[in-house]
Amino acid sequence: MASRAEQALADLEATRRGFTAERVRFWIICAVVLAFYMVSWDLAGVDLHKLATGLPKLGHWLASAWPPKLDEVPLFALRIAETVAMAAIGTTLATLLAIPMAIVASRNITPLPGLYYPARWFLNALRGIDSFVFALLFVAAVGLGPFAGVLGIALHTWGSAAKLFADHVENANLGPFEAVRATGAGRFTAIAYALVPDILPVMLSTTLFWLEFNIRASTVLGVVGAGGIGQELKNSMDLLDFPRLFTIIAMILIVVTLLDQLSSWLRKRLIRP
Template sequence: MMTPAERTLNDLDRMQQGISVARVQFWLIAVFVVAFYVVAIHLAAVDLGKLATGLPKLWRWIEQAWPPKLDEVPLFLLRTAETVAMAAIGTTIATLLALPTAMLASRNITPFPRLYYPTRWFLNALRGIDSFVFALLFVAAVGLGPFAGVLGIALHTWGSSAKFFADHIENANLGPFEAVRTTGAGRLTTIMYALVPDVLPVLLSTTLFWWEFNVRASTVLGVVGAGGIGQELKNSMDLLDFSRLFTIIAIILVVVTALDQLSNWLRQRLG
């Protein structure tokens, strides 16, 4: 039988051992993190010297960009409209494909449980390939132009949207769903009347987010020939026409900011 003093000493010993183990774990983690970033900096070829010598060159380009060229603004606005249209159509196609796919990828409501994991793997594959890569592939398949960008956006956004939809459905309250099912209603009818109204605001908000995101992402698809304002951006860079480039960037910033505000306002209304 230990005395209170002995128990106190044992508790202190265990506490000291715990502190020692925690210190060792802390230093092991610290060494791992430092080693990771040392290797990452080497692999990323981070060179502050190159940055120091490149900044004056960048400043000279900025000086050459003024005044901006305004004679081609109508063309730039047309190309920007193409970019917004690409994002809108691609996001819409992706959403229409994502809704039924999300049902298959939701463990709690899928009518075909055996397709749960294959559907999830398929969506992960779509998410893992960027819209830029998809657009590059479709330029080779359907030719240059915005249509390739629409297809690239649609496939990547399909995987991402369906994953978000499925995750939200799996976390949704299924009380109304189960209640309607007990009345003998079919699965599709139950989903439409008991589940969709509950998750619809979140689904619409997610769709707006992806449309806003795709407008920004679409600005670079023109680099691979997928049309939109990105094509004019690439042409200006190739020609080192910095005043034209500055005008294009300014228009992109204005349009993206306006769409961001519109999207936020719509999401607040949906919330």
């Protein structure tokens, strides 16, 4: 009896140390992941030697950026205000467009089930194209200036916000909605009075997040001629005017930090029970 138990333990130990199906699968996955990152490293052109030789140059640029140039602060403030305005109008326009699209793209309440998947595909297309690319296209269509930036922000945010809104609707409690519908009220009446009050704080919080995100993202839209502080940023880089560049970056960081704090405070107020 003891010998059989010892043999069973020996067989179990041999199995643990051998190549089981689970262990082979694990090592195959590890090999695939390793191969993926090796190929990605090569495709990304990662070169640590270039980094090591470039850091002293970066340090020299940082040293030459002091003291900052303050004579153009009013101009920079105007360009930053332009950037914030672009983000605000683009985000607001996107939110207004996202609400009806979210209703169509929500499986549980859509009034047009046949448009559910086309609506989702359309939103995925908008989300898949960055606002930078949209702005580049609209610069060619409407010309240089912040209006192209507004349109670029609005289209990308439309897709992203509507998708998030639709996800919130699909995960919402439909008990009040169904109760209002049972009284004979129309679909849109039930949505307005039973569903929207329940998900409104989350939707407002999501909108604030996208406003905050778009303010940061729109700082670079000027690189393609879409107005805002990005244009001044590009001009400073092209001229290697590092004191001017340092001033612009510092002002952007100050404004973004203040807006981030304001957005966080508003979101806390919205989700407070």
